[in-house]
Structure formats: C-alpha cells, structure tokens
Amino acid sequence: MRNKPNFKINMPEINAYILIIGIMSILLLAYNLYLGGLFFFGFIYIVFHNWRIANFRKKEWNKYIQNLSLDMDETTKKAIMNLPIPLCILEFDGNINWYNNKFYEMTGSPDLLGENIDNIIQNLDLRKVLNENKEMYTDVEYKNRQYTVVYNVIKNEQNNNAKYLMMLYWMDRTDYLQLKQQYEDDKNVIMLIQVDEYDEVLKSAPEEKRSLITVELERIFTAVFENELKGAIKKTSKDKYIFFTREKELKKLQENKFAILDTIRNINCDNTLPVTISIGVGIEGDSLYKNLQRANGALDLALGRGGDQAVVKTQDKFEFYGGKSKAVEKTTKVKSRLIGYALKEVISQSDNIYIMGHKYPDLDAIGAAVGIFDICKSCGKSANIVLDQVNDSIEEFVKRVKKQEYYKGLFVTCEEAIKNCNKDTVVIVVDTHRPSYTECQELLNIAKKVIVIDHHRRGVEFIKDTVLLFHEIYVSSTCEMVTELIQYLEEDVKINKLTAEGLLAGINLDTKFFAFKTGVRTFEAASYLKKIGADTVETKMLFKSNVEDFIARADIIKNTKIINKRICIAYSESEISNINVVIAKAADELLNIKNVEASFILGHKNDTVFISARSLGQINVHVLMEKLGGGGHIDIAGAQLKNVTLNQAYKKVHQIIEEYLEEENQ
Ligand SMILES: Nc1ncnc2c1ncn2[C@@H]1O[C@@H]2COP(=O)(O)O[C@H]3[C@@H](O)[C@H](n4cnc5c(N)ncnc54)O[C@@H]3COP(=O)(O)O[C@H]2[C@H]1O
Ligand SMILES: [Mn+2]
Incomplete structure (x- = not known):
C-alpha cells in the first residue's frame, strides 16, 4: 500500500487570512502608496501561490485514489482466485464463465471454460434448482463428496449492457455429514x-x-x-x-x-x-x-x-x-382360575356395573356380556348391558332375553349408562380392546375401574389402566373365555339356560361351528355349556337368515373377482340393514372355493363402508385390515371406513392386496 500523502496545510482558514491581508493592503494603499503597493503585490503573490498548491494537491489526491483502486482490484482478484472454497461463475444457460483454483481442483478437468455445468456435474440439475428452490442453495453429491451449493445472481453492467451471471460457492460438507451419519448409526x-x-x-x-x-x-x-x-x-x-x-x-x-x-x-x-x-x-x-x-x-x-x-x-x-404363525393354545388354565377369582372380588365390591361389547355387536360379544351378567347376578349384584342398536345378527337372541323375567331391565342405551356412570362404576368390556370400537367409549373415561376380556390380536390402540385384563389371543372366542371363568366359579355361580345358549352361540360363531381356531379347550367349554343346559338346536336357530340376506349374498358371490387364483375380492351394492353380517357370512363362504386362501368383501350402509376379511391362516388378514384402521384375528378380521364411496374403498382394498402380493414375492 502506498503512503497516504500529507494534506494537513489545506485548511479552509488559510483563505480567511489571505482575505484579511488583502483588505489590510488596500487600506494601507489609502495612507501610503509605496508601502500599500508593496503589500498589495505580496497579497497577489500569496493568492497565486495558494492556487498553485491547491492544484498540485488535487492532482496528488487523484493519483492516490487511482492507485488505491488498482490495488483493490488486484487484491480482490487474488482473494477470489485463492478462496479456500470452490467457486465458479456461470452464464444463465449453465456455461462456465470463470472458476477459481479450488473449483479446478474439485473437478480435476483442465478445460472448463465454456463447458456446461450439467455435463460436468450430472446430478446438479440447475434448471430445477432455479425453478423450484426458493432457498438459494442445493445439496449435491460429486465424486463421492457431499456439497452444499450456495448460489447468488449478480448483475454485470458493461457499456450500458446488463448481463446476469450466477456465482456458485461449493461448501464441502462431507466430513460433517459422515460424522452425523456415524452418530445416527451408533x-x-x-x-x-x-x-x-x-x-x-x-x-x-x-x-x-x-x-x-x-x-x-x-x-x-x-x-x-x-x-x-x-x-x-x-x-x-x-x-x-x-x-x-x-x-x-x-x-x-x-x-x-x-x-x-x-x-x-x-x-x-x-x-x-x-x-x-x-x-x-x-x-x-x-x-x-x-x-x-x-x-x-x-x-x-x-x-x-x-x-x-x-x-x-x-x-x-x-x-x-x-407374525406368520397362529398362536399356540395353552393347556394350562391357571390364568382363567386366577382371573375368575379376581373378577368375583371386583364384582362383589361394587354396586354399579356396566357390561359392553364392540360396535355392531355379534353373538360372541352379546353372549359373553350375558355370561358376565349371570356371574354378577350370582354375586348378588345387578348389572346392565349397554346396547344402543340391535342388529339382525343378535336380534333373535335379544328378543328371547327380553322375554324372560330373569333378565328384566338388562339392556340400557349408551345415553342412560353415561347418566348413571360415576368413577366408582365398574365397566366390563368384552370382545374388543380398542377404546374407539367399544359400544360406548365415554364410559371408559368416567369409570375408574375397567375390566377387559378379549381374544383379538392386539392393535396399537388399547384400553389402558385396566383393573383386570384377561386378554388371550389363542382362544376361539370371548364366550369360551367367559365359559372358563364360569367353570372356575362353579360353586358360586348359577347360569341360566338361555345364557348358556348365548355363550355356545358365540363359540359357534367365532369358530364357524368348530372349524376355525378350535382347540381342546373350545370343546371342553362347549361340552360344559351343554352340561349346564344349552340346547344345540335352539342355539343353531339363532343363526337363521332372512331371504334378503340370501339374495344379497348370491349377488356378492356373482361379482367375485379372484386375484392370483388365491384371493377373492367382492362387494355388495344392496343397502340392507345387516349388511355387515351378510358380508361376514359371504367372506366365510368364499373360503370354500378351491385354492382360495383369503377373501375380502365390502358392503355399505349409511355413510359407512364395512369390510370383512377371512383367511385360511396363511395370509395374515389382521395386518391387512389394520392398514385400514381395523383389526381382528390372523384369519378373521374387519374394518369400517367412513366418508368414502364403495368404489373408492374397493380400490383401496385391491391396492392393499396387491401390495401384499408384491411384498410376498420379494
Ligand atoms: N374397526 C375394528 N377394530 C378392531 N377390530 C375389528 C374392527 N372391525 C372388525 N373387527 C374385528 O374383525 C373381526 C371380523 O369382523 P367381521 O365383521 O368381518 O365378522 C364378525 C361378525 O360380523 C361375524 N358375524 C356376526 N354374526 C354372524 C352370523 N350370524 N353368521 C356369520 N358371521 C357372523 O362374525 C365375526 C365375528 O368376529 P370377531 O368379533 O371375533 O372379530 C371381528 C371384529 O371384532
Ligand atoms: Mn365379536
């Protein structure tokens, strides 16, 4: 750097002094011509001298400024050229206009000027970056290193011509990212x-x-x-x-x-x-x-x-x-015995008991609920079953229950139950463990004592903080579980004949008359029920269907599509009241077709689409239905969808089946 010249004498007050000397010399002229003239010449000389010096200084200053900017240009160029990060300047079409040493080292190619950046760094995709990114940076991998490219647009004005260029700074983040990855891995x-x-x-x-x-x-x-x-x-x-x-x-x-x-x-x-x-x-x-x-x-x-x-x-x-295999039946019944006694304890200590199953209850849910009612009654306690709507599958049974004095006032609506429920109420949930799938979810929030008895495979949603949980997924049905409890409380519990029939109906339903999920203990429970008075013919009568059901079922079977010769998918368009049971039965039936391993049937009622899925065990339909927010067992599962059309739901199920088949092939 050049030394800054000394400009100290260039002070404005000098002009004031010269002016005073000028005035004084004119005044002196009036008194003494010679002396005044001498002074006046002196004054002229000073003015001339001052003007010369000022001119000289101005030239010096200009020279200094010029040299300074020359120095700056040189320095900036050197600084950018030797910038410790790669940098390149591009035209808007991507052609390289200029680059620094580091960029040259980074690419390793000698002739970069005029080359298009896309040919050198293939995955940069400059167009996309410019069009889509609001952020002025993008990440790119090049020669096994990770760069964050920060870019900005500059305007270069020459001879009234404005030209836009892009500056790209290449920040090498490989070490940081490797360290981060290592941290994640560890x-x-x-x-x-x-x-x-x-x-x-x-x-x-x-x-x-x-x-x-x-x-x-x-x-x-x-x-x-x-x-x-x-x-x-x-x-x-x-x-x-x-x-x-x-x-x-x-x-x-x-x-x-x-x-x-x-x-x-x-x-x-x-x-x-x-x-x-x-x-x-x-x-x-x-x-x-x-x-x-x-x-x-x-x-x-x-x-x-x-x-x-x-x-x-x-x-x-x-x-x-x-989760490919079926659960193994336990031969020990220790748990049922322990739960039986614990259940009796809780019931004996409470005055207000509500029993409820899942939404759209079936014979397993209602049979188990009535079984629990009999246990309560034997303990000298009154209990109610929460039931909002009777559907066709339980209609006959409920009708028979209502006729008998023994069950007087048994059923209450959800609204009534909520009114009478308090924190000391015992709520016994049967045949489900999902809070949102229970007949009346509000009760779970009010009551402090909740008991769950269920046999479905666990979903993510689960009733928490139960005082008693009897959850066994290897048993056929909730009715089988309740029958075992009754067996262990035999001395103290007396079961009504219709209750025994309800329990047997539940077992029949879930095992499809002893074909599915039937273990040694299932037969033991059934024979116990027979022993205490269940009539098998009366029980079978509970399963009778209407003519419309048969017609709807025939329609479903007609439109059945078989995917890969192993999976059936079908739907019913008729909006009959018990469509959920009709599709469930059709799904059971389609498994009778040779080579078919699983069936999926859809039906709709009001704003809900119901799906029933069945399998012979090889395909886990529980997992597939879970994808639609449903649940169930490995071989019997279902789901309900809201706010979709039958057609949309059909496509969804089809897609899930295809994804499953693809996954299986991997
Ligand atoms: N959103 C959800 N969340 C969690 N789980 C869900 C669910 N939606 C359905 N599930 C479960 O999936 C299983 C299959 O339901 P799905 O309605 O096809 O089939 C039901 C029922 O509709 C059907 N069913 C009822 N009455 C019938 C009858 N008379 N004949 C034949 N089947 C009948 O028998 C099956 C009884 O199965 P189970 O209760 O053990 O287990 C049911 C049900 O609890
Ligand atoms: Mn059920």
Whole structure:
C-alpha cells in the first residue's frame, strides 16, 4: 500500500487570512502608496501561490485514489482466485464463465471454460434448482463428496449492457455429514426377546430332545446377534433375553424383515409345536432407560398380537414384522382360575356395573356380556348391558332375553349408562380392546375401574389402566373365555339356560361351528355349556337368515373377482340393514372355493363402508385390515371406513392386496 500523502496545510482558514491581508493592503494603499503597493503585490503573490498548491494537491489526491483502486482490484482478484472454497461463475444457460483454483481442483478437468455445468456435474440439475428452490442453495453429491451449493445472481453492467451471471460457492460438507451419519448409526438400540410359550413348546418335544431346543436357539442367537450384528446378548431368565446393539445393525434386521423369526421357526427337534420368539425393540429414546421402556411396550404388543413377531417402537410409531404363525393354545388354565377369582372380588365390591361389547355387536360379544351378567347376578349384584342398536345378527337372541323375567331391565342405551356412570362404576368390556370400537367409549373415561376380556390380536390402540385384563389371543372366542371363568366359579355361580345358549352361540360363531381356531379347550367349554343346559338346536336357530340376506349374498358371490387364483375380492351394492353380517357370512363362504386362501368383501350402509376379511391362516388378514384402521384375528378380521364411496374403498382394498402380493414375492 502506498503512503497516504500529507494534506494537513489545506485548511479552509488559510483563505480567511489571505482575505484579511488583502483588505489590510488596500487600506494601507489609502495612507501610503509605496508601502500599500508593496503589500498589495505580496497579497497577489500569496493568492497565486495558494492556487498553485491547491492544484498540485488535487492532482496528488487523484493519483492516490487511482492507485488505491488498482490495488483493490488486484487484491480482490487474488482473494477470489485463492478462496479456500470452490467457486465458479456461470452464464444463465449453465456455461462456465470463470472458476477459481479450488473449483479446478474439485473437478480435476483442465478445460472448463465454456463447458456446461450439467455435463460436468450430472446430478446438479440447475434448471430445477432455479425453478423450484426458493432457498438459494442445493445439496449435491460429486465424486463421492457431499456439497452444499450456495448460489447468488449478480448483475454485470458493461457499456450500458446488463448481463446476469450466477456465482456458485461449493461448501464441502462431507466430513460433517459422515460424522452425523456415524452418530445416527451408533445410537443405541435395546431389544427384548422372549421365547413364546417356552414350557408348552418344550413339552411338545420328546424328553431327550428338549435341551437341544435351547441349544439350537442360543446357537442362532449367537450367530445372528453377536457375530452378524456385533451386539451383546444376555439371558435374563429361562425364556428371556436382552440384546444391545446399534441402529445401523438394527437396519439390517429391518431390511431382511427380521428373517431370524423364520430361522427360529424352522428349528426341528421333533417338537410338535413350533419354536417362535417375540421381539420388542426400543429406539430413538433420549436415554437408555427410555429405550428400555419402549422395548418393554413393544414386546407387550408383540405378545398381545400373537407372538412370532417383532415390534419396533420409535418415538412416534410402531412397526410390525413377521407374525406368520397362529398362536399356540395353552393347556394350562391357571390364568382363567386366577382371573375368575379376581373378577368375583371386583364384582362383589361394587354396586354399579356396566357390561359392553364392540360396535355392531355379534353373538360372541352379546353372549359373553350375558355370561358376565349371570356371574354378577350370582354375586348378588345387578348389572346392565349397554346396547344402543340391535342388529339382525343378535336380534333373535335379544328378543328371547327380553322375554324372560330373569333378565328384566338388562339392556340400557349408551345415553342412560353415561347418566348413571360415576368413577366408582365398574365397566366390563368384552370382545374388543380398542377404546374407539367399544359400544360406548365415554364410559371408559368416567369409570375408574375397567375390566377387559378379549381374544383379538392386539392393535396399537388399547384400553389402558385396566383393573383386570384377561386378554388371550389363542382362544376361539370371548364366550369360551367367559365359559372358563364360569367353570372356575362353579360353586358360586348359577347360569341360566338361555345364557348358556348365548355363550355356545358365540363359540359357534367365532369358530364357524368348530372349524376355525378350535382347540381342546373350545370343546371342553362347549361340552360344559351343554352340561349346564344349552340346547344345540335352539342355539343353531339363532343363526337363521332372512331371504334378503340370501339374495344379497348370491349377488356378492356373482361379482367375485379372484386375484392370483388365491384371493377373492367382492362387494355388495344392496343397502340392507345387516349388511355387515351378510358380508361376514359371504367372506366365510368364499373360503370354500378351491385354492382360495383369503377373501375380502365390502358392503355399505349409511355413510359407512364395512369390510370383512377371512383367511385360511396363511395370509395374515389382521395386518391387512389394520392398514385400514381395523383389526381382528390372523384369519378373521374387519374394518369400517367412513366418508368414502364403495368404489373408492374397493380400490383401496385391491391396492392393499396387491401390495401384499408384491411384498410376498420379494
Ligand atoms: N374397526 C375394528 N377394530 C378392531 N377390530 C375389528 C374392527 N372391525 C372388525 N373387527 C374385528 O374383525 C373381526 C371380523 O369382523 P367381521 O365383521 O368381518 O365378522 C364378525 C361378525 O360380523 C361375524 N358375524 C356376526 N354374526 C354372524 C352370523 N350370524 N353368521 C356369520 N358371521 C357372523 O362374525 C365375526 C365375528 O368376529 P370377531 O368379533 O371375533 O372379530 C371381528 C371384529 O371384532
Ligand atoms: Mn365379536
């Protein structure tokens, strides 16, 4: 840098002094001509000298300014040329106009001037960036490095011609992003593993081979969890394990859809029951404790959905994997006995009891409810069943109940129940565990004591804070569960004949007359009901249908479409009052077609589209219906959709089936 010249003498007051000298010399002229003349010449000289010096200074100043801007240009150019980040200037068509050393190093190609940026950096797509992005930056990958390209538009004016150019700064964020990815990959994961029905499975193998099952299980665990996934696994009890790993490893499990579930299921030590495991995974928690809590919740859900599956609980959702096998029937009835006594305790201590099933109740829901009513009555307590609307499937039964003095005043509407319900009321929910699917959800919010008795596979939505939960998914029906409770309370409980018939009807319905989900205990319950007076012919009469139902069903069967020779889909356009039961029956029936493994039938009434799904067990219809907000069992499930047309719902179901088939093929 040049030194700044000294301009100090150029002060405005000098002009004032010269003016004073001028005036003084003119005044002196009046007194003395010679002396005044001398002074006046002196004054002229000073004026001339001052003008010369001012001129000289002006020239000096201009020279200084000029040199300064020359210096600046040089410096800026050098600074940009040596900028430690890549920079290039483009014309608006993408041609490179100028670039710096770093950009040259970044691309490594020698001849960049005039080249189009799109040919050099293929995935930049400048047009798109300019058109769509409001932000003045975009992210791009180039030669295995990640860049954030910040750009701005500059106006270059030359000879009255304005030209627009784009400046692109290339910020290399590879190291930061790699570190971030590493951080994400390393986040901890807690997995809780439980062998399903360990004792039952061991018992199903010959004695000398039982220990081999555990050996085989642990061999697979070591191979997958320790060697493949580089985690740490620890056995915490005979059938439980805890496993620690990282999110990156968990992703591998998620990508192969927890194939370990299939490996375990294939263990063969002459066991007649398959070895299966349930896995609960907790991730994305801000502490290890949080992840453990999530893993616990996820494992509960996996078990409640029938085991043989993995549930991953993230911050805001559950993900489900597996769940291919049917739940195994437990041969021990210890639980029913314990629950039976606990139920009696709660009932005996309360004065106000409401029993309710699910919306659009069927014979299983209503049969179980009446069974519970008999238990209450035997304990000397009065109870009511909440029933808002009678549908065709329960109409005959309800009519018979209303005729008998024994059940006087049994049914109340939702409104009446809400009026009389308080925090001490006991609410007993049967045949569902979803709050929104109960006959009267408000009661759950008012009453503090809620009991749930259900046999459906667990969905994400679940009635919380129950005083008593009897949830067994391997049993055929809620009526079978209630019958077992009655059996254990036999000494104290007396059952009416019609109640026994209602219970038997519930079992008949859910097992399709002992064809589906029927275990040893189902027959035991049925024979007990027969013993206490149920008439099988009277029970069968509860299933009679109207003529319209038959006609609607025939229509459905006529428009049936078979996808891939294995899945039926059909619909009913008739808006008869019990369309939900008609489609349920049609769905059952379509399974009789050779090679058909699953059926999906749609029907509509008012503003609701009903869907009934059935399967022979190979295809998990529970998971498919869950996608539509429904639920049920692995082989019997359903859903209801609001605010859609039949046609839209049909397309949705079709799509879900196709997605399932695609997934299966992967
Ligand atoms: N939004 C939702 N959330 C959670 N779960 C949902 C749900 N929508 C439906 N489900 C469950 O799916 C299962 C199948 O319902 P779906 O109406 O097809 O079939 C029902 C019912 O309509 C049908 N059904 C009723 N009366 C019948 C009769 N007389 N003959 C034949 N089937 C009958 O028998 C089935 C009884 O099945 P179950 O109660 O064990 O389990 C039901 C139901 O509880
Ligand atoms: Mn039901």
